[in-house]
Amino acid sequence: MKAIEVKKGIYWVGAVDWSVRNFHGYTTNRGATYNAYLIIDEKITLIDTVKAPFAGELLARIRSVVDPEKIDYVVSNHVEMDHSGALPVIMKACPNAKVVTSAPSGIKGLTAHYGEYDYMPVKGGDTLSLGERSLAFVTTPMVHWPDNMVTYCPEEKILFSNDAFGQHYASNGRFDDQEPLDVVLQEAKKYYANIVMPYSKQAGGAVTACGGLDFEMICPSHGVIWRGHIKEILEAYGKWTSGATEEKALVVFDSMWHSTEQMALAVLEGFTQKGICAKLFDLKCCHNSDILTDVLDCTYIAVGSPTLNNQMLPTVASFLCYLKGLSPKNRKAFAFGSYGWGGQSIGLVEDELKACGFDICLDKIRIQYVPKEEQLLEITEKVKNL
Ligand code: FEO
Numbered sequence: 133m134k135a136i137e138v139k140k141g142i143y144w145v146g147a148v149d150w151s152v153r154n155f156h157g158y159t160t161n162r163g164a165t166y167n168a169y170l171i172i173d174e175k176i177t178l179i180d181t182v183k184a185p186f187a188g189e190l191l192a193r194i195r196s197v198v199d200p201e202k203i204d205y206v207v208s209n210h211v212e213m214d215h216s217g218a219l220p221v222i223m224k225a226c227p228n229a230k231v232v233t234s235a236p237s238g239i240k241g242l243t244a245h246y247g248e249y250d251y252m253p254v255k256g257g258d259t260l261s262l263g264e265r266s267l268a269f270v271t272t273p274m275v276h277w278p279d280n281m282v283t284y285c286p287e288e289k290i291l292f293s294n295d296a297f298g299q300h301y302a303s304n305g306r307f308d309d310q311e312p313l314d315v316v317l318q319e320a321k322k323y324y325a326n327i328v329m330p331y332s333k334q335a336g337g338a339v340t341a342c343g344g345l346d347f348e349m350i351c352p353s354h355g356v357i358w359r360g361h362i363k364e365i366l367e368a369y370g371k372w373t374s375g376a377t378e379e380k381a382l383v384v385f386d387s388m389w390h391s392t393e394q395m396a397l398a399v400l401e402g403f404t405q406k407g408i409c410a411k412l413f414d415l416k417c418c419h420n421s422d423i424l425t426d427v428l429d430c431t432y433i434a435v436g437s438p439t440l441n442n443q444m445l446p447t448v449a450s451f452l453c454y455l456k457g458l459s460p461k462n463r464k465a466f467a468f469g470s471y472g473w474g475g476q477s478i479g480l481v482e483d484e485l486k487a488c489g490f491d492i493c494l495d496k497i498r499i500q501y502v503p504k505e506e507q508l509l510e511i512t513e514k515v516k517n518l
Contacts, residue, residue: 133192135170136306138357139288139349143170145178145193146353147186150302155214157454158326158421162319163302166214167353169292170194171285174263175204178226179283179292180353184217191225200225205252205260207267208233209294211241211279215353219246232260234271237279256281272296272338274331282342289348296338297365298354299323309360316356317368318425323354324372325428326421330459336373339366375461377431381410384423385436386447391470391502392438398508399434399468402515408432415447420454427460432493432518435485436468439477444469448477452484459488464518466494468511472501493518 135143146167152160166182168190176198182190194200203226208216211233219242223229233239235253242249254260256271265287272280275296283292299319305311328335350358350365358365381403387393396412403410410432413423427433433455437448444452465488467481475498482496494514499507 133189134196135193138169138306138351139290141172142288142290143172143193143197144168144306144351144357145170145190145197147182147189148302148304149183149186155300158300159419160300162300162315164300165302165354167351167355169351170197171262171265172198173265175261176202177205177207177262177267178203178222178229179207180209180215180294181206181218181222183214184221187218187221190218191221201228203229205229205262206231207283207292208238208242209281209283209292210277210353211238211245212277212295213245215294216242216245223249234269234279234281237273237277238281241277241279254281270338270341272334272341274334275338276328276331282338284342284345289346291342291345291347291350293350294353295327296335296352297350297358297369298352299356301355303356306357307360308356308358308365311356313361313364317364319355320365320368321372321428322421322425324369325424326458329372329424329428330457332373332375335369339369339373372428376429377462378429379408380426380430381408381432381434382413382423382426382430383410383434383436384413384415384451386415386438386445387436388438388440388445391499392436392468394503394508395468395470395497395499395511396434396436398503398511399436399515402512402518403432405512405516406518415445415451420451423451424454424458427455427458427463431464433463433465433485433490434468434515435465435481437477437481438469439471439475442474442476444477444480448481452481452488456484456488461489463488463490464493465490466492466496468497470499470501470503475500
């Protein structure tokens with residue numbers, strides 16, 4: 133396995149995980165990559181490692197350029213194991229390397245995971261000379277762990293951005309201009325929605341902190357390297373970090389005997405007649421992480437569940453739990469559902485939507501047993517008039 137030179141003397145030495153389809157609960161239908169970068173200078177530097185099972189692939193790519201023993205610095209931008217998992221293997225192969233990481237959080241996290249190494253703590257604004265090049269460190273705490281930082285090489289105008297600007301996307305093209313832009317941007321959106329969204333304020337601060345930098349290349353730790361479409365990904369991050377929404381509605385439901393499903397279709401029809409983009413997600417076949425990609429920029433969220441054993445359906449509970457954790461702001465929401473006798477689920481769904489901090493824009497809609505045609509028309513009319 134060979135390294136890929138991304139700029140003279142700078143190599144991608146990461147790993148492509150073609151097979152992964154679930155990344156701690158987030159569906160990765162297009163696989164993933166764990167990117168690491170090798171800088172050949174007077175001081176040879178590795179930026180980040182890879183997930184543990186791919187340590188051999190990382191070492192092989194490094195060896196295609198240089199003997200790992202010659203590595204002077206291993207920069208760890210982020211402790212999470214998809215980037216640090218290969219650190220023990222790498223440190224065995226690079227016994228002379230110092231581990232450059234943020235203080236105190238990076239050192240604390242790496243020590244807890246892997247023990248003691250020759251750590252070199254850095255803080256935001258610190259620089260490190262490699263010879264012809266230098267590295268500047270920008271700490272980006274809580275984007276999305278306390279230890280996160282990004283590393284900038286001013287002589288090359290490259291930002292090593294770790295998770296920021298990343299996408300779970302396996303490919304043999306290493307650059308944005310070698311892959312379909314719409315697909316890569318969609319994966320970047322899914323990544324942002326499922327990983328970064330709760331920390332949008334901090335992410336906005338990080339984007340602003342990097343805003344004064346001059347980029348020719350953004351090298352994230354997942355997916356393709358940005359060089360041809362830097363403007364597009366920065367614009368997208370500007371929108372996502374701002375929390376801006378579009379006139380778009382999501383109708384999310386599960387159903388037992390199609391009554392709540394009929395109500396969901398009537399809600400969808402109301403949004404359609406209102407003239408706004410609306411999407412229907414049946415939780416029996418749609419994954420939470422895909423729905424959250426659309427939550428990122430929607431205005432309305434309608435959630436429906438029948439009552440089962442005095443509760444909402446577990447699929448709906450799972451969606452609402454995941455939604456609340458990712459903490460989207462400024463949404464309008466309402467609950468609906470059919471029931472046989474107790475009918476508690478609809479109130480419980482509404483309570484969860486309130487707990488998300490959403491504005492309840494329509495009283496909960498409850499229908500006993502099977503909805504009649506006129507009841508469905510009434511739902512459509514109510515939603516149309518929102
Ligand atoms: Fe790609 Fe937060 O790890």
